Every structure is written in C-alpha cells, then in structure tokens.
Amino acid sequence: MMLRTCPREKDVKELVELGQWSVAAATAAELRAHVDGCRSCRELVLATTAFQKARAEATSAAKLGSPGVLWWRAQLRRRNAAVERISRPILGAQIFALAVYLVLAGGFLMWQARSGFGWLTRLEGIPQATAVQLGSLWTSTVSGSIWAPLVMISAVATLALLGGAVVYLSSEKQ
C-alpha cells in the first residue's frame, strides 16, 4: 500500500476539526472539487466528520462522578504505597532474624547430636525425683556439668524466641 498524503490535507483537516467544513464546501467550490477528486482528502473528511460527531455526542452523554471521591481514593492509594514501601525493609529484617534463629537452632542441635544428648538421660530421672530432690538436682548438675542448665535455658529461650517470631510474622500477614 502506497503511503501518499495530499499537500492540502492539513487545510482540510483544520476546517473539519473546526466544524467549518460544510460552510467551506458550500462556498469554496475549488476546495470541494479537490476533495471530490482526491481520495486521501475524501477519506479524511469522511472519517473526521464521523469521529467529530461521535465525540460530540459521547461527551454530552458522559455521566461524571465526583472528583472528590477519586481524589480521596488516590490519597488512600498513595498512603498505602508509602506504608508498603516502608514495610519492605522491616519484613526483610524479620526474615533475616528468623534465618539467624534457624541457623542457631540448627547449630545447637548439631552440637548436641555430636555430644550424644547426654543431658537428656539426666532429664529422664527428674519425674521420679521429689520436690526436695530438686536441690540435689541442682547440686548434681553443678558438680556434674556446669553446661547442662545453660544448654537447657538457651534451648528454651531459642524456642520461645522462634515461637514469638512465628506468631509475629503470622499476625503481620493477617
């Protein structure tokens, strides 16, 4: 398809867009004759007239809502976007903290596995012991191994922190 434009197309377009085409066509016989003979200008007049008419009718038929509602929606969206932008590093920090806890817990379990979970055998004796024997448990652990209660406390603390982190993360998602 040859892409050929008429040098008078610009003038014709201006007249049609200004709504002056019918007047111009009636008064300027030379221009009318040119448009009748020029395919490009004829198509331009036909298309632009139809679209201008359609635009005029469509714009008058438009039922506009309140700009205030749109303004408010945009403010809300901007605010949410800002909150999300700020929340992103916090979420990253939470994930990092969780990863550190998991690594520590994994390391602790590996360390305990290597030492054969010796403190677990000592824990088995606790249910049989009476309340009075708790004191002797303390002395036995102190005299036996200084590490056993420390290990227990750190394990419980790790679990508590992990649990807290999981609960916090899940509540944040909701």
Added chain:
Amino acid sequence: MAWEFAIPNLLARDADRDASRAAVPPMDDEAFAGFYERSARSLWAYLARTSGDPALAEDLMQESYVRFLCATRREEGEVAARRYLFQIGTNLLRDHWRRPRPSSIEEIPENFFARNGDTAQAESQMMLGPAMAQMRPRDRQLLWLAHAEGYSHREIAEVTGLGSASVRLLLFRARRKIARLLSDQQCGRRS
C-alpha cells in the same frame, strides 16, 4: 499499623521526598477538580467508543484518574497532563483486552446488553458503531485519537507507545479501511 504513629513525620518526609523528585508539584484537590471537569468527558468518550462498553469506560476512567494522581509526572501544563491521562487510559484498555474474556454468559454483567442498546440509539453511534466494531482495537484507538481528539502523529506515538512512523502507516491503513466501511454503509442506507 501502630508503629507508623510512633514515628509521626516518617510518612510526611517520604511524601516530601517524592514531591521534590517530581518536576511538577502535585495537583491540589481544587486544581484536580477543574482538570477533571475539563478532561473527563473526552476521556470517557474515548474509552467508551473504543471499547464499546460504557460501564467498562466508567471503571477505566476512574482508575485512570487515580493512577494519574498517584504518579509523579515530569510533564508541565494541561495539554501534557491530558495526554498523560490518555496514555494511562490507553494502557488500561490494552491490559483489559489482553485479559481472558468471560467464557460463560453468566459472567457477563446483567446490564451489559441493555447499556449497549441504549448507546446504539445515538445517531453517530449508528453510523460509526458498526464500522468501529469491524476495526481492530488498536486501530480504533489510533483513529479516535487522530480524528476525534485531533492529536498529531507524534502525540499519538506518545500516548500509545508506538513509533511515529508506525503510527503514520497504521493510521493511514485504518483510515482507509474505516472510510471504506462508512462509504459502504452510506451507500447501503441510500439504496
């Protein structure tokens, strides 16, 4: 969230930083109301006539304005702002066409057909509607922007994201096709 109130100026500072980054200060609500009054009808007409669905046009128009307000623009002046608005509308319309269509009749809104019937009453719609329906969506957009909005090839290229040379060629073909369809309709009506 409770923590954002604990740091009161955090969001304000963030907004200030965004505003200073943009070349144009954001519109206030009064300026926006004026701009909306001047531009909404032509945007709605564009979206309604190129999509053929007034309800969809209403939704897309609202979304266009919300995105327009949220965006940090670099253009200055109402003409550029208007062009940017049409660009957002064009992209939203394109996204809509890319989405899968409803597969069953139950998924189509109840008032869809009724609304189409109402608009078909308009004289221009009776003339242009059938011809537009035979055009490709992109051609409908190009034709509307060129002949209804009076945009130049360069402006259409900005709005649609196409190259200026492509716009020229595509528009030339689309105009030829719609002129033929309109002529055929006129001939059919006369006979």
